[in-house]
Amino acid sequence: MEHKKVIVTGGNRGIGKGIVLSLLDQGYLVLATSRDSKKFDMSHQNLEVTNLDVCDQASIDDFQQIVNDFDPDILINNAGITADNLFLRMKDEEWENVINVNLTASMRLTRQVIKGMLKRKSGRIIFISSIVGFTGNPGQANYSASKSALSGLTKSIALEVAARGITCNLIAPGFISTPMTDKLTDEQKNKIIVKIPANRLGNSEDISNGCIYLASDEASFITGTTLHINGGMSMI
Numbered sequence: 434m435e436h437k438k439v440i441v442t443g444g445n446r447g448i449g450k451g452i453v454l455s456l457l458d459q460g461y462l463v464l465a466t467s468r469d470s471k472k473f474d475m476s477h478q479n480l481e482v483t484n485l486d487v488c489d490q491a492s493i494d495d496f497q498q499i500v501n502d503f504d505p506d507i508l509i510n511n512a513g514i515t516a517d518n519l520f521l522r523m524k525d526e527e528w529e530n531v532i533n534v535n536l537t538a539s540m541r542l543t544r545q546v547i548k549g550m551l552k553r554k555s556g557r558i559i560f561i562s563s564i565v566g567f568t569g570n571p572g573q574a575n576y577s578a579s580k581s582a583l584s585g586l587t588k589s590i591a592l593e594v595a596a597r598g599i600t601c602n603l604i605a606p607g608f609i610s611t612p613m614t615d616k617l618t619d620e621q622k623n624k625i626i627v628k629i630p631a632n633r634l635g636n637s638e639d640i641s642n643g644c645i646y647l648a649s650d651e652a653s654f655i656t657g658t659t660l661h662i663n664g665g666m667s668m669i
């Protein structure tokens with residue numbers, strides 16, 4: 434494979450790290466972003482790392498030049514946060530932070546990369562959504578809304594750029610074992626596992642395998658869609 438170039442946001446841990454490692458294995462050149470790139474514990478000749486705080490407008494503005502220089506074929510919008518609370522107790526700040534990171538920042542980064550893709554008449558955009566963007570989840574009104582909104586964003590972008598050789602898709606993970614889900618107690622995890630027909634939490638490779646497929650030439654006719662990777666928890 435020619436060395437295609439891919440940007441992965443939040444690539445330093447969890448699902449993002451798994452995606453970065455799988456892409457490197459497949460021969461991609463990877464630019465992985467993190468809020469503190471010094472904390473990257475990976476090194477590889479095809480890996481570049483850079484600081485990016487997707488909540489910080491100045492950091493996003495600075496990133497445009499990095500995008501222009503790197504000229505990615507693929508963007509994987511993986512960075513995401515939770516700030517759970519019951520809806521009636523949810524503070525505006527909890528709402529805004531989650532919407533900013535999960536939705537608004539992904540939109541801004543996509544706008545930054547898509548100009549180069551349009552010129553090249555090829556590209557792949559992948560958003561990491563979530564099962565709860567489709568099912569809802571108590572205590573996660575902000576998170577579910579942010580992930581659900583990515584569906585409309587994905588479909589609209591897909592419609593606008595499909596004729597220019599660019600695909601735009603979502604991956605909706607179920608419950609995946611990462612630092613995000615490590616916050617759950619064993620009791621909470623066991624309650625989730627009984628609802629998963631595959632009888633286990635997913636792992637980051639389950640998600641990176643989906644990214645590898647959607648990024649590939651073989652997926653060139655797949656756009657505006659969602660790949661649900663959830664062990665059968667919700668057959669949507």
Ligand code: NAD
Pocket residue numbers: 442443444445446447448449467468485486487488489510511512513514534561562563564605606607608609610611612613614
């Ligand atoms: P994680 O908390 O381990 O990693 C999140 C990543 O996002 C980290 O690299 C973090 O540094 C980065 N990030 C957060 N805020 C940022 C900011 N302001 N600027 C830049 N980077 C920022 O979580 P994860 O489980 O690996 O989640 C990765 C993605 O998968 C997220 O979008 C999450 O919503 C989604 N997801 C996770 C699960 C799961 O079960 N773990 C399920 C469905 C969807």
